[in-house]
Amino acid sequence: MALEVAKFDKRPWVLLSPALVTITALVVIPMAFMLAYSFYLNVDLAVDKPAFQFGNWIEIATDKYYYVAIWKTFRLSMIVTLLAAILGYVPAYFIAMTRFRHKWMLLLLLIMPFWISFIIRTLSWIHILGHDGAINSLLLYLGVIRHPMDMMYNQYTVIVGFIHVFLPYMILNIYVSLDGIDRNLEPAARTLGATGWQAFREVTLPLSLPGLGAGCLLVFVLTAGSYVTPLILGGPNDFLFGNLIYDAIITELNWPMGAALSITLLVLLGVVVIVYSRLMGLRQLAKAFA
Amino acid sequence: MARVELKGLTKSFGPVKAVQAADIAFEDASFTTLLGPSGCGKTTILRMIAGLEQPTGGDILVGADRVNDVPIHKRNLGIVFQNYALFPHRTIGENIAFGLKYRKVPKSEMAAKVRNALDVVRLPGVEDRYPSQLSGGQQQRIALARAIVIEPDVLLLDEPLSALDANLRESMRVELKAIQHRIGVTSVFVTHDQSEALAMSDRIVVMSAGKVAQIGTPEEVYNRPANEFVADFLGASNIIEGRLQGRADGAVVLQVDAFGAVPVREDRAASVGSGPAAKLMIRAEKLLLTEGPAPEGRIAVKGVVEAVDYQGQLARYFVRVGERTYQAMNMIEGRPFAAGDEVTLSFSPADCAALPAGT
Numbered sequence: 001m002a003l004e005v006a007k008f009d010k011r012p013w014v015l016l017s018p019a020l021v022t023i024t025a026l027v028v029i030p031m032a033f034m035l036a037y038s039f040y041l042n043v044d045l046a047v048d049k050p051a052f053q054f055g056n057w058i059e060i061a062t063d064k065y066y067y068v069a070i071w072k073t074f075r076l077s078m079i080v081t082l083l084a085a086i087l088g089y090v091p092a093y094f095i096a097m098t099r100f101r102h103k104w105m106l107l108l109l110l111i112m113p114f115w116i117s118f119i120i121r122t123l124s125w126i127h128i129l130g131h132d133g134a135i136n137s138l139l140l141y142l143g144v145i146r147h148p149m150d151m152m153y154n155q156y157t158v159i160v161g162f163i164h165v166f167l168p169y170m171i172l173n174i175y176v177s178l179d180g181i182d183r184n185l186e187p188a189a190r191t192l193g194a195t196g197w198q199a200f201r202e203v204t205l206p207l208s209l210p211g212l213g214a215g216c217l218l219v220f221v222l223t224a225g226s227y228v229t230p231l232i233l234g235g236p237n238d239f240l241f242g243n244l245i246y247d248a249i250i251t252e253l254n255w256p257m258g259a260a261l262s263i264t265l266l267v268l269l270g271v272v273v274i275v276y277s278r279l280m281g282l283r284q285l286a287k288a289f290a
Numbered sequence: 291m292a293r294v295e296l297k298g299l300t301k302s303f304g305p306v307k308a309v310q311a312a313d314i315a316f317e318d319a320s321f322t323t324l325l326g327p328s329g330c331g332k333t334t335i336l337r338m339i340a341g342l343e344q345p346t347g348g349d350i351l352v353g354a355d356r357v358n359d360v361p362i363h364k365r366n367l368g369i370v371f372q373n374y375a376l377f378p379h380r381t382i383g384e385n386i387a388f389g390l391k392y393r394k395v396p397k398s399e400m401a402a403k404v405r406n407a408l409d410v411v412r413l414p415g416v417e418d419r420y421p422s423q424l425s426g427g428q429q430q431r432i433a434l435a436r437a438i439v440i441e442p443d444v445l446l447l448d449e450p451l452s453a454l455d456a457n458l459r460e461s462m463r464v465e466l467k468a469i470q471h472r473i474g475v476t477s478v479f480v481t482h483d484q485s486e487a488l489a490m491s492d493r494i495v496v497m498s499a500g501k502v503a504q505i506g507t508p509e510e511v512y513n514r515p516a517n518e519f520v521a522d523f524l525g526a527s528n529i530i531e532g533r534l535q536g537r538a539d540g541a542v543v544l545q546v547d548a549f550g551a552v553p554v555r556e557d558r559a560a561s562v563g564s565g566p567a568a569k570l571m572i573r574a575e576k577l578l579l580t581e582g583p584a585p586e587g588r589i590a591v592k593g594v595v596e597a598v599d600y601q602g603q604l605a606r607y608f609v610r611v612g613e614r615t616y617q618a619m620n621m622i623e624g625r626p627f628a629a630g631d632e633v634t635l636s637f638s639p640a641d642c643a644a645l646p647a648g649t
Contacts, residue, residue: 184375187342190362191369192440193392198363202388206379 038260056260088170096178170215177211292353300347326497368437383417389440407439526574559644567647576641577618584636
């Protein structure tokens with residue numbers, strides 16, 4: 001037998017190439033443009049001069065306004081994530097444990113909202129909470145109130161809007177995790193002397209943490225990167241970091257600043273993902289979308 | 291340790307009657323098997339004793355206490371599930387100590403009890419490993435250790451051996467029985483495997499379609515089945531229609547077309563009733579194939595081998611006599627018979643049992 005030289009196996013690369021080409025063309029190259037743009041000089045509205053200067057970056061690093069925006073974004077994302085985790089766990093648990101034969105229908109109900117544009121779903125809150133919305137109309141009709149209540153355009157409507165849109169992601173992730181738990185574990189714990197609640201706390205909850213964690217990461221990152229929901233449902237003070245990017249690019253037509261802010265948000269959220277993956281690993285996320 | 295008694299225990303799932311008025315007594319320290327095909331209600335009974343299902347009727351007594359309304363966590367039972375059901379996020383030591391924690395066992399005693407339980411199942415020193423690091427057989431021993439360490443009143447075993455491969459299953463059943471005998475815990479074992487039931491049990495409860503078909507020692511249910519279902523479910527049998535002819539010399543005489551009059555020992559014809567229709571049961575291993583004439587004192591007919599199922603030291607033959615095919619299991623001495631061979635089929639009336647015709 002001749003000595004066999006380990007050959008370079010090309011197959012995985014051949015199979016990966018369509019994805020790599022797509023990602024390079026649609027993600028890596030545009031981001032490289034953005035990075036380059038962040039060093040440009042904005043002369044006037046929509047007038048940029050190619051340059052290599054750190055003006056935009058220095059402004060971000062020194063203006064307190066941006067730190068406030070980062071803090072607001074972080075705080076709101078935390079609130080939304082926490083509420084979504086609590087509100088999502090219950091239905092996820094129910095769907096995973098039910099003996100209902102048509103479980104697929106429950107899962108379908110969960111996915112159905114995705115068939116409608118999320119902007120339309122967000123706008124629908126105006127018809128529910130607005131001045132002439134369903135709640136005010138009903139209460140006026142019943143005579144409970146004399147004048148319509150102001151319920152819109154504040155932090156709470158933004159939170160409601162976010163939870164409405166992102167809750168299915170949370171439920172699906174928790175569900176996948178719960179569904180993988182052996183059904184006999186809770187009964188086993190209970191026969192050993194644990195009450196139903198203790199069995200849940202000691203067995204089911206810890207075993208579902210990977211899904212809960214994945215759901216939290218997803219909801220946190222999606223919330224922190226949004227700008228549409230605060231734009232539609234929030235007041236002037238309910239902006240997130242994403243709204244600053246929106247303002248810079250759409251309103252002020254200052255693309256270099258917008259690019260610098262975008263890269264900043266990307267790096268911040270990247271850090272969150274890296275910290276999470278160090279703690280929990282990212283494999284669970286792949287499971288929920290499998 | 292305690293005696294367990296079920297009185298008229300009934301469970302319906304909607305219109306489906308899973309268990310119908312079961313009266314079963316599990317004697318203190320005994321090993322009782324609930325045996326039957328899937329869907330016969332055996333697991334439902336086990337789950338009702340455990341408190342995992344609520345009976346729709348009847349009583350469950352542990353010792354002198356009715357436990358129907360006692361919540362699961364206060365029943366003091368040990369359960370071993372088919373799929374082990376170990377907590378994957380806990381070490382072996384934590385798994386075994388799980389039940390002790392709720393029994394307020396002091397920390398100092400806990401380690402000793404866990405060590406002792408691991409000694410009983412002959413897996414010492416694995417406290418710090420995780421379930422996934424053990425083999426299936428080892429995991430099942432840990433599940434057993436976790437169930438017995440709490441010194442339960444009753445040990446419930448839900449097909450604990452079915453997930454193991456054949457060789458391991460046989461050695462585990464010897465060991466399981468030995469452990470049960472040593473600690474003397476009242477045990478209820480659920481299985482659909484008749485050889486497990488026969489090998490391990492003090493008593494077997496044969497179940498069919500939610501009803502108790504027969505309760506008895508392994509020897510009783512095997513040799514003196516109460517009806518055709520039991521005869522058929524345990525072991526391979528030939529069940530032949532006949533007529534009750536009369537009683538003579540401590541024997542019940544059955545008239546069977548193929549063999550003539552067959553005198554069946556009275557103790558093996560207890561369930562037959564007054565006839566006139568009755569059935570004759572001959573175990574496959576009691577039907578002997580010979581090339582020449584049958585040995586003295588046996589009832590014999592001629593037949594042709596239709597098919598052979600070779601099993602090593604045994605062979606299962608399907609032998610055609612007239613319109614009917616009989617099953618025979620014989621030790622192979624020299625060369626097994628082949629399909630097409632003409633043989634003499636014979637049996638001793640003492641090896642037969644009589645069954646009522648109705649079932």
